[in-house]
Amino acid sequence: MEARSPLIPSFYVPLIFFFQADESRGLTTSNHVQISEQLKQSLSNTLTSFYPLAGRIHGENIIVDSCDSGVEFIEARAHVQLMNVIQEPDMEDLKQYMPLDPTTGEARRLLVVQITFFACGGVALGLCFSHKITDFTSIMAFANAWAATCRGETEFSGVSFNLESYFPARDFPGSDFWGFLLSDENYMTKRFVFDKEKLAALKQVATTSSLKDPTRVEVVSAFIWKHFMEVAKSKNQEENKTFAALHAVNLRARKLPPELLQNVFGNCLMSGLAFSDASATCDQDKGVQEFQDLVRKLRSSFKRISDDYVTEAQTGDRYLNDLYKLFSPILKGELEYCSFSSWCRFPVYEVDYGWGNPIWLCTTALPLKNLTVLANSRCGEGIEAWVNMNKDNLEMLETEIKLISTNSLKDLDF
Known part of the structure; x- marks a missing residue:
């Protein structure tokens, strides 16, 4: 094979x-x-x-x-x-x-x-x-x-x-790009826990008249993306960079009919791409609006990978062209990125080898720069975020996550 x-x-x-x-x-x-x-x-x-x-x-x-x-x-x-x-x-x-x-x-x-x-x-x-x-x-x-x-x-x-x-192999000029994304000694992986109360607080901030029922994955991803951008902007205040978020999307439920790809083994996924050129601000109201905007952009990037989009990717180069437009500015230093993968919808706590259900599932050190893996917490009501970034990003995240609570939203660095 x-x-x-x-x-x-x-x-x-x-x-x-x-x-x-x-x-x-x-x-x-x-x-x-x-x-x-x-x-x-x-x-x-x-x-x-x-x-x-x-x-x-x-x-x-x-x-x-x-x-x-x-x-x-x-x-x-x-x-x-x-x-x-x-x-x-x-x-x-x-x-x-x-x-x-x-x-x-x-x-x-x-x-x-x-x-x-x-x-x-x-x-x-x-x-x-x-x-x-x-x-x-x-x-x-x-x-x-x-x-x-x-x-x-x-x-x-x-x-x-x-x-x-379903997805025939194609030549891709940026296929050697992945080596650029591999983690190095300047990056480390840290686990952050967003409990039920923290998730409720983030959803409360994200909800608007035009954005109903934000998901746990959407608000946590947007929160991490926002603070990733804040660190990057604080280091390069004179530069006007673009920021991107890549979120892995499972194609099995996107391609119609759903049963077509249901049992397919392999990398049946694409990255939803969201972009932001938000400028740094100390204004809290603008910070809240920026957070809400990032949630909307993430949701739109998920929806964009529809049956029509997948079909075009099968028969043409639409997805490859989208990736190449992303890779080129990253290599030129014009774009900062972070990527996400969510395991939250998988029944990982139901895997039983005959000894009962696992008491905990985790990942460890992650191999890609600026990668976040999201997984359900043991109780099922929270999310554990395993974040591989540089020390400055991790320190800011740790500080801001501790401030999240339903009764002290004003303390968040929005």
Whole structure:
């Protein structure tokens, strides 16, 4: 099998499922060997239906699948309590529950797995998927299929690997641009929590007569984008730059009829593009208007990726042209950008390998500059934002997020 994917950089998507010890479900310190063997066998069985994940990447843009290559499976033990790890998570500490550091090197192996057994009997299942062939929808399809196989269930609806028949490969002159976006030592990833009260406050600010019912993802993304711009403008006050936000959009629900792409495996996504040339202001009312405007622009960028837009992308170069118009000014230093990916609509807390639902799911250090991953909090009412930016951006975000509350909106730096 060969597949070209020049529009997707070769980096890993890291995630970790944490499962609490449960004697009634057989997750105890006494049966770790049995659990490990069960995971390996069920992984092997599941890979027969997701055979590309056992392959390797060769060359610049070509994925050559070899079923004999297999998936690396690492087993580790941590002499700590699981709850101590997740109550006050530390980014450097979380890395040890991953099979590799996702911020270093190219993702030549398409899937790497690590199971870590805690002293209390709980486990952490760390997965690194190559983004070269998988989006988060595909990742969750695999995780759920593997979990079902591990539970002893044999029913599986299957997936389709014919994405290229819907979106034929095209040459793209900016395909080497992704190397420019890779993170470096000046960037770090930090986790921020927007709880129920903070989300309600942001929605209250964003709501206008022309913008009804802003979503959690819209207001959090706009909030992070706005403060990203504020830091950039404070450093370059004499420059009049354009700012862009890229938000990953799943095409499976955009293309009609919806069932056409429903079970397609691969990177079935596009980036919604929103732009702003807002000038710096200290006026609070104008700041509120700017925030509302950013929410509107994000919503419009989502809506723009319609069935008609996707169809034009299939038969022509509309999407490629849009990306090239973005890449060129970034390389020239005329445009500052940040990108977002939302996992909030995925049932990540329902993945059950037979030990019950995970007590927490997280990502770790992110490999792209100015990338934010949004995921549901454990209670389901909040959002965890994993933000990879430079220190100045992270410090401003931390300060402003602490100020958000329903009763003190006037304190926000709008």
